[in-house]
Amino acid sequence: MRGRDRIQIQCAVFSLDDVVPFYELTSRKIVETLQRAIADLKVPHPVHLHCNNLGIPGNVSTAIATIAAAQGKPLHLAHLQFYAYGDEGGHGFSSGAAALAAAVNAAPNVTVDVGQVMFRQTVTISSDVLRQFNAVGTASPKKSVISDGDANGGGIVPTTIGRTISTMRCNGLAGSNCFFSSMIRGRSSSRRTIQMARLSRPILRFSR
Numbered sequence: 001m002r003g004r005d006r007i008q009i010q011c012a013v014f015s016l017d018d019v020v021p022f023y024e025l026t027s028r029k030i031v032e033t034l035q036r037a038i039a040d041l042k043v044p045h046p047v048h049l050h051c052n053n054l055g056i057p058g059n060v061s062t063a064i065a066t067i068a069a070a071q072g073k074p075l076h077l078a079h080l081q082f083y084a085y086g087d088e089g090g091h092g093f094s095s096g097a098a099a100l101a102a103a104v105n106a107a108p109n110v111t112v113d114v115g116q117v118m119f120r121q122t123v124t125i126s127s128d129v130l131r132q133f134n135a136v137g138t139a140s141p142k143k144s145v146i147s148d149g150d151a152n153g154g155g156i157v158p159t160t161i162g163r164t165i166s167t168m169r170c171n172g173l174a175g176s177n178c179f180f181s182s183m184i185r186g187r188s189s190s191r192r193t194i195q196m197a198r199l200s201r202p203i204l205r206f207s208r
Helices: 003-008 027-041 060-069 097-105 129-138 166-180
Strands: 047-049 075-077 110-112 121-126 145-147 154-160 182-188 193-199
Touching (some): 027 047, 027 060, 121 129, 129 145, 129 154
Parallel strands (some): 075 110, 110 193
Antiparallel strands (some): 182 193
16 A cells, blocks of 8 residues: 555555555455466566555564465565564564564565664655655654655655664664574576575564
8 A cells, every 4th residue: 555545544554454445455465466467477586575564563463464475476575674573562662573584484485685774874765655754753853855746755754773762772673683694595597596585593682
């Protein structure tokens, strides 16, 4: 579901089986259709998927459900760390990387990239306009650009990833958990070697 549509219907969380307004389709159906098209067309690359509920506490369950929904068909999950959040602890925000790593390890059809962030001043640029809109209040410095135009819109929001903020510590550790636990496996094809990122047992734990 597009970010601008989520803003219009005031929907912060969108599950795999919620129906997209105006289109009468679920995210599950969209992914299944894209994967079938990829197979029918014999496209050599899997669907490159950005899971629902980016950056929202508890979204690890959505990512795990998405892996299961692939039903063994090739699937690539982009910037995995942003789907690796639980909703436990005093702040309702925790690392769900261990559960997500287990799901990835159990699915040989799934490849990932981590999307690791670093502790420093940075700028976020995304077409996920709802996520960027929600981040305006914490922008550092207090200057942002949000565009709800044609197609998906987008936003540019500066931020400082700091170790002193509990949610950002969790963010960094969840990503590190995924990143340092990954192994690169090469798989030869007739034309090139495809590097597949796989997750092994997590080596970092987030302490609440």
